[in-house]
Amino acid sequence: MKRVPPKPTPKRAKPKRPSKNKSGKVLRYSFLLLIVAFLAAAVYQYRHGILYWMGFKTNKRIESLTKEERRIEDLRIYEILGRHKDKVYGIDVSHYQGEIEWDSLKPSNANFPIQFVFIRATAGKDGLDSEFRDNWSGAEQAGLIRGAYHYYRPDENSLEQAESFIKTVKLSKGDLPPVLDIEKIPAGQSMDSLKSGLKKWLNRVEGHYGMKPILYSGESFYSDFLKEEFKGYSLWIANYSFFADEIKKEWLFWQFTDKASVGGIDGNVDVNIYNGRIEALRRLCK
Template sequence: MTSRNTNPMAAVQKKRAVSTATRKRGTSSSKSPRAPKKKQEQPGRAMPIWVRNILAVTIVGCFSIAFYYFCIRPYAYRWKPCHGLKEYGVCIPNGYDIHGIDISHYQGKIDWNRLLQNKETASPLHFIFMKATEGGDHNDTTFEANFANARNHGFIRGAYHFYIPSTDALKQADFFIRTVKLTSGDLPPVLDVEVTGRKEKKELQQGIKRWLDRVESHYGVKPILYTSYKFKTRYLDDSIFNTYPYWIAHYYVDSVKYQGKWDFWQHTDVGSVPGIKEDVDLNVFNGSLEELKKLTIR
């Protein structure tokens, strides 16, 4: 009879080995990363290519129109053919022989000796308007020196007041009268009207008329009324304002569109005049030099 050998120590070791292998498999399984779940894409419709193309063309077109309107159109005259004389950096309007400028502190310090040489050009400068006052208490810091220099260098000179509708008209008139001492040979005083100050049209006109009446009574001459073509036709269309010499501001056009009588035309604000560092307004007088002198105070 054959007997089976049963060794207790061998059985224990085998059991331990199986247990250890089982733990390792469990640990390895627990540490292995799980595969990420794929996110389900949300259903949607992509923009068709033709729609994107139309949108892009529309955006570029709108930008081009805005760029032309604000950046090119106001200065398009620079590239227009000049059918007449080009001087001071711009095309000089045809048919006018008497030229002038208007200045204020914006032009800075002026070289008057060099400015005087512009009397010898093909479009000689004969007259200069200078800003004197604004509102009821603001002086232009360069007026006193410019006004004296203009006379000393032989220019026909004039002074203007910038009207502020919200300030009492008579206060503004008296302020101008105290500041500006016009003498024989000077141009009549000028009222510069450019803003409404949110005044009703009738109230605006009444204030302007009070200023004009007070100043005319003091200097004994009708003041010159300065305003743009659009402002004049919209706010100062009353016939009473047609009795005053009119200085029209109308830029970047070949001729004045205003149908009424006018005496001065401010045709550009970007003139380049030797003796003045900054851009300057250029003007023409609608008449001869003799007629300009007749307009001055006597």
């Protein structure tokens, strides 16, 4: 019998591997698209700030930030201003701002839309802010709505701190309610003891002025430690996050930056938004 030779097995073609050059081009193209998408998202996110900044009068003083840091911070500030055109803006100051040229902060002269100012009066049981009296009278002469705040030291007697504030601050018609600034965890007492001390300060000050004080703190500190037991108080919240661009409805005031540059003040200063119109802010006053 004649044998039929087996058919040869066809050779499989080896898959072609993309050249290294082609792979590199794809990666570069993908990376470029990613950058473009990121820039487009950033421009869209801060579109209000760009437009507001382009049409805003600025003649700011030179201060401690680098030029690039200043541009980034200004962009965020103007973005937030652009998103809150129906709100009221103000600053808060202490001796850290040094001697302030209050005439430059008058609404008719200001290069920034400032209508109110919070001024640090006291700290702890015996600390008087060295610039308080000049700032208190300067704010009045500038025609700004003013308010005073106390920096609370957790490990000092709360009632002694309240008495120091009461002795220092004389509120007049048109002044904002007193403010309690709490932002530090106690070193020598429990959190329950801290909360008890805060309530004593708040009750003593409210009883003296006949006005319910405002509570100031960082957003995280308030959420973690104070939210459950201090729900009845108006809030002044600090949040400087680059991604925070809207005031929350439960905040009365929002301190959204500590790096603003304002004519009449050397260096940086905090800027705040009141969650309402000027008429409502005036009704809040004494």
